[in-house]
Amino acid sequence: MPAPAVHPDPRLLRAFVAVAEELHFTRAAARLYIAQQALSRDVRRLERELGAELFLRTTRQVSLTPDGERLLPLARRVLAAQDDLLAAFAAGQARPLLVDVNTAGLGTGGRVLHRARRLAPDCELMARYESGLTGAAAELLAGRLDASFGRFAGLDPALRAGLEQQPVRYEPMAVVLPEDHPLASSAEVPVSALAGETVYAGAGNPGTREWTDLARRLFEPRGVRPAPPAPVAVGREESGRVLVKTGNPVLAVVDFPALPGTVRRPLVDPVPLSPVSLVWRKGLTHPGLTALRRAAAGIARAEGWLRRPAGGWLPDADEEVMSTRA
Structure with missing residues (x-):
């Protein structure tokens, strides 16, 4: 006798994917804006429907079983297909593309977004400000963001598995100093x-782990101390004050x-x-994403963003990612 057909509710699949990526029920529940008990019920229900733990x-700790590992890429594809279906029929036109540019102003992400809007004036490309690629990546995979910018090699492999990237820029780094600092x-x-200095690089901010890791790789061999975790300051004035x-x-x-x-x-x-990449959810198709990719490639060619400066420092893992040409 054939097994009964299983048609999991996409809501249950989103719950599963969130826990699979966070490997922590409390963080996954916060990411989905639901109670932890409700999330646990959804996961249990999905397990019952599939007949698998x-x-x-x-x-x-929480870890995936072999069945969980097998389900994860399939669930992501189902959710991406659902997102694409809803986008295709939203008010008869493409829905707005939500683009995280990290901070306000015309930094790398802001400049690419500005040009993309000129390339695709009929698309609505809306800026968001997640402050770090690690935080943005979780939002990308959950479908609450569509594209972001940052250090792709610094993401956890579980996050990278559901994302695609296009190298955009080798951006030189700088240091921000109080006006009365000796340097x-x-x-x-x-x-x-x-x-001998103590330099802040986002320690303690869960959304900027890829940046803190890059700083650690730069500073440790050179005797620079990372500043301890601090409350995250929001906004230009408050950041300057702190x-x-x-x-x-x-x-x-x-x-x-x-x-x-x-x-x-x-x-x-x-x-x-x-190392800055344009990052988006695997399987995403949208005219605004096409415009973003064209804009990133165009500025990179015009301004030499992907010509690595002689003697420029970069970890090996980042060099491998940045050598990939989408």
């Missing part, structure tokens, strides 16, 4: 001059927007590079 749960009078700052109050330099990029009471200085000897 999807997670191994202990008091210390503020220099036109540029050698990385070695930061030895920086001046703590007195700690902040690792940034050359296009980082100016903050009150601070100066931005490029880092040299070597020039550390922030």
